[in-house]
Amino acid sequence: MPRVPFWAQIVAGLVLGVLLGWIARSSDTAWLTTALEKTGGIFVQLLKLVVAPLVFAAIVVSITNLRNVTDAARLATRTLLWFLVTSLIAVLIGIGLGLATDPGAGTGLTPADGSKPETTGSWLDFLTGIVPTDVITPFTELKVLQIVFMAAVTGAALLKIGEKARPLLTLGESVLELLQKALWWVIRLAPLGTLGLIGNAVATYGWDLVRPYATFTVDVYVGCALVMFVVYPLLLAVFARVSPLQFFKGAWPAIQLAFVSRSSVGTMPLTKRVTERLGVPAEYASFAVPFGSTTKMDGCAAVYPALAAIFVAEVFGIDLGVADYVLIAFVSVVGSAATAGLTGATVMLTLTLSTLGLPLEGVGLLMAVDPILDMMRTATNVAGQAAVPVVVAAREGILDREAYANAHTSPLDDEPAGAPAPQAA
DSSP states (O other): OOOOOHHHHHHHHHHHHHHHHHHHHHTTOHHHHHHHHHHHHHHHHHHHHHHHHHHHHHHHHHHHGGGGSTTHHHHHHHHHHHHHHHHHHHHHHHHHHHHHHOTTTTSOOOGGGOOOOSSOOOHHHHHHTTSOSSSSHHHHTTOHHHHHHHHHHHHHHHHHHGGGGHHHHHHHHHHHHHHHHHHHHHHTTHHHHHHHHHHHHHHHHHHHHHGGGHHHHHHHHHHHHHIIIIIHHHHIIIIIOSOHHHHHHHHHHHHHHHHHHOOHHHHHHHHHHHHHHTTOOHHHHHHHHHHHHHHOOTIIIIIHHHHHHHHHHHHTTOOOOHHHHHHHHHHHHHSGGGTTTOSOOHHHHHHHHHHHTOOTTHHHHHGGGHHHHHHHHHHHHHHHHHHHHHHHHHHTTOOOHHHHHHOOSOHHHHOOTTOOOOOOO
């Protein structure tokens, strides 16, 4: 009997989740709502459980793998530049949609409906928060940006030590392989996770709560769709000279997992795998994908904060000027690392609002629909994290175009039982 394709399992979980969520809400069935909440919560918790060690190991190994890459500094610089360029395009799309649709007008919401978040983001918090006070807290409190900092320092030190660090490099690669295998098992639970997450969202929020945010929600989805299905394909076609359709055939497994898991870091092993299947050399993908998973956030850190800032300003009756829109673009392009690949973009939103001098109570206005928005934002993030390495590899002449042309099968569908986890390098 043929196995059900993974994408079909995801779709089935999505449809069943919506159905069960609707039943739970319409019949006020508390036990079903609780079951959906716990099912989705356990899936997200399993993803978070492996995030801290996975990010550390992936960043360390990705940096040390640069020793195997010709013109490593050039590739790293080109990757960062393309990240910045696509982020700028994404934030301009967000600003344009916000100005065209006035998402905060006519919602019926007032400043009293909002509340300040428990934690906020500011440039001072962002800069001082990069360096940890100890080596344990970042892992126990899941401060991903601090983990990235420690991993980057560790990787650079191992490169500097040279051959004497070989045993540690081997250990790091083995640990990464182990973590990727464990996460691979979690990924296989994504259909159940989808059922719980979507079902809980429908049961908890329904359409009544979403209605005041309809324009804003549509704007976020349209903005992310424009970035994912227009901007990226144009970059792939014009600068990489490859088929955009073929890209989505190869990258779709990672994009769909990102949509339901709402975690760029949790999707990272799958993103790396599909990127390699699209013809990007493993050595370069081992650097670019982990780097992108913690800094490349066109959905969470570009489209969303631009629209959110305009939404909050309109609700609070504050006029934004040209200088404010320039600041939005600056924060989105430079501050995207503040999102650090986790579910949600609250830190990035508070960073944007505080920079513009907008009331932080506006964060509370948007929390109700955040899970619904975060799915599309994260899918856009991951699509960009796969697309940019393809563009850079193509322009540097290291893309395997034959592999790209043949990338079409979901990695989950054709991995034999007992197959090794994807290699770190």
